[in-house]
Amino acid sequence: MKTSLITRGQAFFFLLLAVGIWGFPGNSPFVLKGATVYPATGPKIENAVILIENGKIAAVGPGLKIPSGVQVFDVSGKVIIPGLIDIHSHLGFFDADINEFPQPIGPENRALDALYLDSPDWAEAVKGGVVTLVTGPGSGERIGGQSITIKTFGADLSKRIIKEAGEVKMAINARNLSHIQAIRSTLIKAREYMETWDRYDAGDKKEPPPKRDLGLEALVKVLKGEERVRCHAHFANDMLSFLKLKDEFGFGLTFEHSTEAFKIADEIAKRGVGCVSLPLVMRIPLNEDLMRGNAILGKAGVKIAFHTDHPVTQEKWLRLCALLSMRYGLPEEAALKAMTINPAELAMISHRVGSIEKGKDADLVVLDGPWQELASRVDWVYVDGVLAYDRAKDQPLP
Amino acid sequence: MRKRNDFIRMSLLFLAVMAILSLVCPGTEKTVAIKGGTVLTMAGKTIPNGIVLIKGEKIQAVGDDVRIPADAVVVDAAGKYVMPGIIDAMTYFGVRPFDLNDSSNPVTPQNRIIQAYYPFGQFMKGQGGIEPDKEILSGGVTTVYIAPGDRQVIGGQGAVVKTCGPNFDRLILREPASIDMAIGDPPKAALGESAKSPVTRMSIAALIRKSLIDAQEYDRSQKAYDAKPEEEKKKSPRPPRDLGNEALAKLLNREIPARIESDLPDDLRTAIRIAEEFNFNLVIDSGLTAYLLKDELAKKKIPAVLGPTSHPFVSGGEVSSTPELLRVMDERNAAILAKAGVKIAIASFGFGFGGFGDAVQGKWLLLEAGLATGFDLPDEEALKAVTINPAQILGVADRVGSLEPGKDADVIILDGYPLNVKTWVEKVFVNGELVFTKE
Numbered sequence: 001m002k003t004s005l006i007t008r009g010q011a012f013f014f015l016l017l018a019v020g021i022w023g024f025p026g027n028s029p030f031v032l033k034g035a036t037v038y039p040a041t042g043p044k045i046e047n048a049v050i051l052i053e054n055g056k057i058a059a060v061g062p063g064l065k066i067p068s069g070v071q072v073f074d075v076s077g078k079v080i081i082p083g084l085i086d087i088h089s090h091l092g093f094f095d096a097d098i099n100e101f102p103q104p105i106g107p108e109n110r111a112l113d114a115l116y117l118d119s120p121d122w123a124e125a126v127k128g129g130v131v132t133l134v135t136g137p138g139s140g141e142r143i144g145g146q147s148i149t150i151k152t153f154g155a156d157l158s159k160r161i162i163k164e165a166g167e168v169k170m171a172i173n174a175r176n177l178s179h180i181q182a183i184r185s186t187l188i189k190a191r192e193y194m195e196t197w198d199r200y201d202a203g204d205k206k207e208p209p210p211k212r213d214l215g216l217e218a219l220v221k222v223l224k225g226e227e228r229v230r231c232h233a234h235f236a237n238d239m240l241s242f243l244k245l246k247d248e249f250g251f252g253l254t255f256e257h258s259t260e261a262f263k264i265a266d267e268i269a270k271r272g273v274g275c276v277s278l279p280l281v282m283r284i285p286l287n288e289d290l291m292r293g294n295a296i297l298g299k300a301g302v303k304i305a306f307h308t309d310h311p312v313t314q315e316k317w318l319r320l321c322a323l324l325s326m327r328y329g330l331p332e333e334a335a336l337k338a339m340t341i342n343p344a345e346l347a348m349i350s351h352r353v354g355s356i357e358k359g360k361d362a363d364l365v366v367l368d369g370p371w372q373e374l375a376s377r378v379d380w381v382y383v384d385g386v387l388a389y390d391r392a393k394d395q396p397l398p
Numbered sequence: 399m400r401k402r403n404d405f406i407r408m409s410l411l412f413l414a415v416m417a418i419l420s421l422v423c424p425g426t427e428k429t430v431a432i433k434g435g436t437v438l439t440m441a442g443k444t445i446p447n448g449i450v451l452i453k454g455e456k457i458q459a460v461g462d463d464v465r466i467p468a469d470a471v472v473v474d475a476a477g478k479y480v481m482p483g484i485i486d487a488m489t490y491f492g493v494r495p496f497d498l499n500d501s502s503n504p505v506t507p508q509n510r511i512i513q514a515y516y517p518f519g520q521f522m523k524g525q526g527g528i529e530p531d532k533e534i535l536s537g538g539v540t541t542v543y544i545a546p547g548d549r550q551v552i553g554g555q556g557a558v559v560k561t562c563g564p565n566f567d568r569l570i571l572r573e574p575a576s577i578d579m580a581i582g583d584p585p586k587a588a589l590g591e592s593a594k595s596p597v598t599r600m601s602i603a604a605l606i607r608k609s610l611i612d613a614q615e616y617d618r619s620q621k622a623y624d625a626k627p628e629e630e631k632k633k634s635p636r637p638p639r640d641l642g643n644e645a646l647a648k649l650l651n652r653e654i655p656a657r658i659e660s661d662l663p664d665d666l667r668t669a670i671r672i673a674e675e676f677n678f679n680l681v682i683d684s685g686l687t688a689y690l691l692k693d694e695l696a697k698k699k700i701p702a703v704l705g706p707t708s709h710p711f712v713s714g715g716e717v718s719s720t721p722e723l724l725r726v727m728d729e730r731n732a733a734i735l736a737k738a739g740v741k742i743a744i745a746s747f748g749f750g751f752g753g754f755g756d757a758v759q760g761k762w763l764l765l766e767a768g769l770a771t772g773f774d775l776p777d778e779e780a781l782k783a784v785t786i787n788p789a790q791i792l793g794v795a796d797r798v799g800s801l802e803p804g805k806d807a808d809v810i811i812l813d814g815y816p817l818n819v820k821t822w823v824e825k826v827f828v829n830g831e832l833v834f835t836k837e
Binding site: 376 | 536769772
């Protein structure tokens, strides 16, 4: 007689377990009450109530009536900001997997295929309040490949991923004449590829379809405005050249690093290009002029977002970038936006994340003091309504 | 004729007297009174609405009822904070990166970092670089420890210098200040590339022991020669001098300590073991996991110069590519050590030059101390970790590190609480001279 793989008793146990997991606070509705909430898209709310249901923010406000039967956590005296977003990271990669150096043009390469999900860096990022990342190829190639948009925490990988691929990473370096032309030739090829397919789709389809090219396919999405280009650039003249390329092909664009962007702030603002920008925390010794760049960009109306460029600086220090920018003249409100709603909008994921608003993912960072101060610490981090970090569970100070 | 001789003689005498006078008292001693600020003396007390009186190059008095002489220049510090100049206890400031490591040899105790020190900004000007002296002064850093790089096992002799001064010699506070060594990943990474021994931790430790035994032998033979009667000395020549062994002998005679950079707990244990075997004074550098050995360090009075909180990667590349380290390190390292009674300094391990360097820049050291308060380090300990503690660890506490009468007048004025991220250093005095004013 064949024995069943699991006994009936075991089956019952697993059923109970499943119910138990389902009943975990992450999925049953709960309320965080009494904190000062910075929604990032509006003024701060004192003594706020946030209702979380099914991993989403069901309601937020100062005088909300708390539904009966809902678990209430009193977080009076705490400060809550949206889960932080870093749209330029290399977290989750082995160093050797970031750059495909022998292949300068590789839009078909996808970050997900190299992702190292067991890296301890993910948990460290959560600890710093960083919940959503765009992580992807490096800047060693002209077109490095497609990045992934992913949360830093979650049991189910498919649910963690917000966008599997799409955003194309490009890089122009050090005033090199050939860089722009290499990208331009590739975009022209992509445009021809797009036209070939358009002709085929419009025809009677009696001929076999054109041969697929995964790299050009990715660039077609860029040309159609469905995905954006992320372009690594430090120097102002490199950025000007790339802006010309944008004028020619009309793609959506963010500059990454954007070291000298402040020198051409008006040109950038005029075209609605975002800047993923410095400072990269205290490690990078930039001079005082460059450090003031963010305030200048902000004033010119450029949408800015901070990045850590992990592992250049560790992911968990994203909030420090905001503090340093404030030191160098960026207003507080703009600094908060630059690590929440701005990167969400630049990465086209603001329907899901980036602010504390009804309907958005319940990604929340609870701090023990003002988020604007060095001495404040992250106490809890919620990702999709699940408690992803709890400082009380850290080893106590020996 | 005679009259003329007299004239010359008198003139020479006059010149000699003037020369001596100018040496003894360079100009008239200027008096400066910094008045009205909250004075963090770092000598145990904080004085609200205090006065720091500077006479010439030294601090004359600190208190709230100090009489200000009529001829004093009064600096109004009302609403501001006044504290001693910041001390960065481990940095490569003023040394060009290619001057840090002698890759030809893993053991070069004869090398002196002071010979590569050039803190003045001029040679970088106009080349797109920053001006190191101005940059570091903007962070209130007035004294630094500089050392050879960490890519050798015994890199050479470190120095304690000021970041600013009237001439090169006057910059030096202590030299040699230490023998700088590294064990563990940094030298391994560098030495492994050359495919020459040492490439393992075992042989790095063995090499340090061998070098120290050589130095013991050398020291013994030199001392034996010194002890000989003069007659005999005339007959036999002194054993040949060796600058490397001479430097290591200072370590063995406990005139200077060893600074050993190491991060993993077992590398720290190796450092302690060797220090005990050869009976020298040890300072741990970087020490990312030093908290695991807190009681031992406290009991043996071994201080630790820790790396910056925001970027604890200083040894052996990125922390994230060293999973062993990531598993055991803790941002509360400084707090745990301080609580256990270990003397700690927080240092930048940074370069002073422009471009994309590899480490935190010294000018942000106060912010790093502020960040450590976010990881359980009490404010007072954080401030001590960048002032009086490094002064004591570096052996220059008689000169700098606190605002006390008789110490060098290295004083900074800040526009707010020093550990606040938005606070700026407004004025910096070094040796009583105002050397930096924020624009």
